Amino acid sequence: MSTGGIVAEGLTRSYGDLLAADNVSLSVQPGEVVGLLGPNGAGKTTTLRMLATLLTPSAGRATVAGYDIAAAPLEVRRRLGYLTGDTGLYNRLNAREILRFFGRLHGWGPRRIEERTEVVVDLLGITDFAQRRTERLSTGQRQRISIARAVFVEPPVLILDEPTSGLDILAARDILEFFRLVADAGTAVLISTHIMAEVELICDRAAIIHRGTVRCSGTLDELRALGGDASLSAGFFRLLGEEDRGSAKGPPH
Amino acid sequence: MSFQGLRLASIIWRKELVETLRDRKTIVMMVVLPLLLYPLIFLGLGQATAMQANALRTTDILVGATRAVPVALREVIDARKYTRLVVVDDAASLRAGVRDGSLRAGVVGAVDTPAEVLDAGGSLELRVVFDGGSDLSRQADQRLRASIKTFADELLDARLQRMGRPPAYVKPVEVKSDNVAPPERRGGYFLGQILPMLISILMIGATFYPAIDLTAGEKERGTLQTLLTAPITPLVIVGGKYLAVVTLALITGLMNLVSMAFVGLALPLPDELANEVSLSFGADVFFLVLLALVMLGMMFGAVMMAIAVTAKSFKEAQNYLTPLYLVCIFPLLISSLPGVQLTEVSATLPIVNLALAIKSLLVDGAASPLLSVVFISTACWIALALALAARVFKNEAVLLGDAGISALFARRGGRFATRPPVPTIGEMVVLMGVTLLAMFYGTLLLQGAPLLAIIHTTQWGFILLPALLLVWALKLDFRQTFKLRRPPWWAVLAAVLAGSGSWVAAQLIVQLLFDADVLPVPNPAMEEFSRQLGELAADPDTAVMLFLGVAVAPAICEEALFRGLAQGALRRRVSARSAIVIQAALFGVYHLNVYQALPAFAVGLLMGWLAERSGSLLPGVILHALHNGLALATQFYVFGPDEGLTSAEAFPIGLALLMGPVSAMVLLSMKGKPSSDSDSVGS
Numbered sequence: 001m002s003t004g005g006i007v008a009e010g011l012t013r014s015y016g017d018l019l020a021a022d023n024v025s026l027s028v029q030p031g032e033v034v035g036l037l038g039p040n041g042a043g044k045t046t047t048l049r050m051l052a053t054l055l056t057p058s059a060g061r062a063t064v065a066g067y068d069i070a071a072a073p074l075e076v077r078r079r080l081g082y083l084t085g086d087t088g089l090y091n092r093l094n095a096r097e098i099l100r101f102f103g104r105l106h107g108w109g110p111r112r113i114e115e116r117t118e119v120v121v122d123l124l125g126i127t128d129f130a131q132r133r134t135e136r137l138s139t140g141q142r143q144r145i146s147i148a149r150a151v152f153v154e155p156p157v158l159i160l161d162e163p164t165s166g167l168d169i170l171a172a173r174d175i176l177e178f179f180r181l182v183a184d185a186g187t188a189v190l191i192s193t194h195i196m197a198e199v200e201l202i203c204d205r206a207a208i209i210h211r212g213t214v215r216c217s218g219t220l221d222e223l224r225a226l227g228g229d230a231s232l233s234a235g236f237f238r239l240l241g242e243e244d245r246g247s248a249k250g251p252p253h
Numbered sequence: 254m255s256f257q258g259l260r261l262a263s264i265i266w267r268k269e270l271v272e273t274l275r276d277r278k279t280i281v282m283m284v285v286l287p288l289l290l291y292p293l294i295f296l297g298l299g300q301a302t303a304m305q306a307n308a309l310r311t312t313d314i315l316v317g318a319t320r321a322v323p324v325a326l327r328e329v330i331d332a333r334k335y336t337r338l339v340v341v342d343d344a345a346s347l348r349a350g351v352r353d354g355s356l357r358a359g360v361v362g363a364v365d366t367p368a369e370v371l372d373a374g375g376s377l378e379l380r381v382v383f384d385g386g387s388d389l390s391r392q393a394d395q396r397l398r399a400s401i402k403t404f405a406d407e408l409l410d411a412r413l414q415r416m417g418r419p420p421a422y423v424k425p426v427e428v429k430s431d432n433v434a435p436p437e438r439r440g441g442y443f444l445g446q447i448l449p450m451l452i453s454i455l456m457i458g459a460t461f462y463p464a465i466d467l468t469a470g471e472k473e474r475g476t477l478q479t480l481l482t483a484p485i486t487p488l489v490i491v492g493g494k495y496l497a498v499v500t501l502a503l504i505t506g507l508m509n510l511v512s513m514a515f516v517g518l519a520l521p522l523p524d525e526l527a528n529e530v531s532l533s534f535g536a537d538v539f540f541l542v543l544l545a546l547v548m549l550g551m552m553f554g555a556v557m558m559a560i561a562v563t564a565k566s567f568k569e570a571q572n573y574l575t576p577l578y579l580v581c582i583f584p585l586l587i588s589s590l591p592g593v594q595l596t597e598v599s600a601t602l603p604i605v606n607l608a609l610a611i612k613s614l615l616v617d618g619a620a621s622p623l624l625s626v627v628f629i630s631t632a633c634w635i636a637l638a639l640a641l642a643a644r645v646f647k648n649e650a651v652l653l654g655d656a657g658i659s660a661l662f663a664r665r666g667g668r669f670a671t672r673p674p675v676p677t678i679g680e681m682v683v684l685m686g687v688t689l690l691a692m693f694y695g696t697l698l699l700q701g702a703p704l705l706a707i708i709h710t711t712q713w714g715f716i717l718l719p720a721l722l723l724v725w726a727l728k729l730d731f732r733q734t735f736k737l738r739r740p741p742w743w744a745v746l747a748a749v750l751a752g753s754g755s756w757v758a759a760q761l762i763v764q765l766l767f768d769a770d771v772l773p774v775p776n777p778a779m780e781e782f783s784r785q786l787g788e789l790a791a792d793p794d795t796a797v798m799l800f801l802g803v804a805v806a807p808a809i810c811e812e813a814l815f816r817g818l819a820q821g822a823l824r825r826r827v828s829a830r831s832a833i834v835i836q837a838a839l840f841g842v843y844h845l846n847v848y849q850a851l852p853a854f855a856v857g858l859l860m861g862w863l864a865e866r867s868g869s870l871l872p873g874v875i876l877h878a879l880h881n882g883l884a885l886a887t888q889f890y891v892f893g894p895d896e897g898l899t900s901a902e903a904f905p906i907g908l909a910l911l912m913g914p915v916s917a918m919v920l921l922s923m924k925g926k927p928s929s930d931s932d933s934v935g936s
Binding site: 053054055089090091102104 | 261264268271276474475476478479481482483484
């Protein structure tokens with residue numbers, strides 16, 4: 001068993017008769033970015049929520065940063081940065097206050113919080129608006145603060161659920177490149193998306209999930225080879241089957 | 254909660270306070286409004302009222318009098334300030350004048366020669382005509398009555414003088430009051446009547462907005478999910494948020510109190526009241542009142558949060574809490590009724606106990622021995638409400654999905670359950686509401702109808718029919734919802750044994766409650782109901798229908814609703830024990846009668862247990878029919894309507910009969926698990 005990163009074995013979650021995630025197994029090593037690729041409703045969010053200890057699995061097990069998600073959820077959360085595309089921010093607090101709040105919830109002292117705040121604020125380019133209440137900021141600025149919050153306590157594992165949704169193409173690229181850098185520094189990053197270009201930009205490996213089950217996983221080259229024409233999109237469509245193309249909202253980019 | 258937990262909760266508390274206090278709306282609601290509102294309402298309105306009253310007093314008013322009104326009286330009226338009198342020919346013209354407003358009011362005399370009647374020592378009939386829909390006319394009416402009184406008093410004095418009698422001659426007895434209550438106690442009584450109600454309403458209002466904003470509001474804004482991935486437990490989150498809600502409520506309460514106190518100081522009491530009433534208290538009373546107020550805020554905060562947290566959005570939370578607001582005000586209304594005092598029982602009732610404690614502290618100026626009971630029981634209620642809120646916070650379906658308010662009763666870590674073919678808790682709660690409304694308004698509509706018709710319509714039409722319609726409309730399974738299956742033999746035996754003696758136990762409970770002065774003496778309406786039942790029982794033509802209505806119909810209809818539908822719905826989400834207790838409590842409340850509530854609850858427990866163990870409705874039906882039938886038969890055929898079961902003659906029989914329920918319970922506890930095909934989920 002790995003002591004770092006993410007290891008999931010047979011994670012299953014049902015809502016009544018519906019199997020939202022069915023026997024999902026995947027792993028993310030420290031320093032690696034793994035993409036969870038699938039159309040809307042494929043089970044990506046359910047899988048990530050289970051790994052983030054927000055949902056209890058109906059079956060299966062997983063470890064995050066070496067801790068079992070069911071047996072030691074608090075230890076998992078201590079070592080996890082979790083971010084979604086629609087993450088809300090406290091509207092009437094500013095970036096520094098939000099970072100301070102989460103730093104304190106992690107048991108950090110004031111000095112350590114102040115030092116880390118300066119680093120993160122600088123790293124994500126939010127210095128100019130770090131003193132303004134988040135309700136007065138643009139979507140892109142708010143998302144930068146959310147990212148700052150997720151990476152603030154230097155978690156060894158990052159789980160990102162469609163982190164670029166609602167962002168323009170430039171802002172999205174900046175953010176993805178940032179996560180690549182974070183991974184290169186040794187963090188295990190699991191990112192869910194339905195956008196091929198994002199996977200190609202930052203992922204080392206990817207798992208294609210559809211109707212709750214992982215259809216295949218491997219390096220990007222292995223996935224490209226599935227389609228036979230060296231394109232991820234071709235591999236994706238071939239795997240999902242022609243009949244499912246309509247259910248995948250919007251063609252993968 | 255550990256020290257570390259408290260530290261983390263305090264971090265959340267501080268953050269919530271900062272965020273809430275930065276909201277302009279909150280500041281306006283919490284600080285500006287109370288500081289401005291009371292002076293504006295009390296001083297502004299008070300002055301406006303005084304000015305208006307003065308204006309009315311000094312308005313010139315034209316009044317009329319018929320020629321049959323004594324001249325002396327007319328002179329008295331005309332001599333009054335701001336009042337001018339015109340003489341009118343007859344009563345009809347005077348009435349027409351008052352009606353069209355040309356005259357504000359008038360006096361009509363009944364006889365044409367009033368002076369002769371008065372000189373002869375007779376009594377004169379006068380009629381004041383006025384328009385009750387006009388302020389000016391009411392003012393004119395007052396002035397005329399005052400003038401008539403002056404005239405009559407002078408007349409009486411003159412008569413007494415002629416007779417050589419002193420004024421005391423017509424006042425053989427004069428009553429004066431001697432109030433032994435010191436001014437502090439009178440002031441306390443005055444405050445005790447209004448303060449608990451007023452402060453409570455303010456406190457509920459003060460917890461309303463923060464309780465929603467910090468729970469459902471946070472869910473709506475998408476920040477709750479982030480908080481849940483922080484390394485803290487749900488209890489810490491609930492604790493921190495709860496502290497913030499209570500703090501905000503107390504700030505609001507304090508602001509309101511300060512504002513009211515200033516207004517109270519600025520508004521001089523009327524002289525006659527100022528001399529008699531003092532609003533000063535000892536430091537101990539002041540401290541205890543303050544403590545009770547803080548606990549009131551904590552109580553409301555806990556209840557509001559437990560409910561608000563189940564909502565998905567701000568709007569949904571408002572929909573849940575608005576009725577709760579009204580529900581909370583109801584016990585306050587009860588506690589403000591004259592004569593309602595702190596007793597061993599009322600000291601344990603949530604909200605009521607604190608309101609009564611404040612009332613008793615203010616009136617007596619000292620702590621009641623029951624105060625500790627009040628504070629301890631309130632602490633228990635608060636803990637219960639908080640435990641519920643924390644439980645909801647552990648429920649992922651509520652936090653991420655849409656489980657709604659039924660999550661309050663859900664199993665720990667509740668899942669998105671598959672739908673079995675029986676109603677949900679939410680559907681059951683709606684049905685109960687509809688049934689209650691149907692019973693209440695239906696009974697009003699049926700007023701005046703024969704008693705037998707009312708009894709049967711209530712059972713079949715208001716209790717059973719809505720339940721059947723619900724199951725039919727939702728296309729659910731009738732057999733499973735109403736537990737329509739063959740019971741095991743031992744369950745039937747237990748039902749017969751229990752039914753043969755449960756009515757004795759029920760009557761004993763009522764008798765004990767009477768003896769302990771917990772229950773009030775039956776009112777005339779109840780005695781009339783009992784008398785009518787007796788008449789129906791005595792007549793062989795109606796006796797059969799009476800037994801069908803009182804024993805058989807409830808056995809079928811109430812069992813179907815409570816032990817069938819309600820208990821089944823509850824069993825989808827809660828343990829067998831909780832389901833039995835909740836349905837029995839509902840069964841007790843549904844009797845809408847203080848005399849029947851507790852016995853019904855007790856028998857409801859037994860019937861619920863029977864249904865749970867046997868998986869069938871039939872044993873409960875048998876028990877219920879025997880219980881009601883035997884109680885009725887004993888009341889009207891064995892002892893007669895006026896005798897109870899306390900006589901020495903009845904005691905040994907009652908004791909023997911009580912063995913029935915006892916042996917039934919032994920039998921039930923010996924029989925293992927309920928049947929495997931029970932409709933319970935996860936049992």
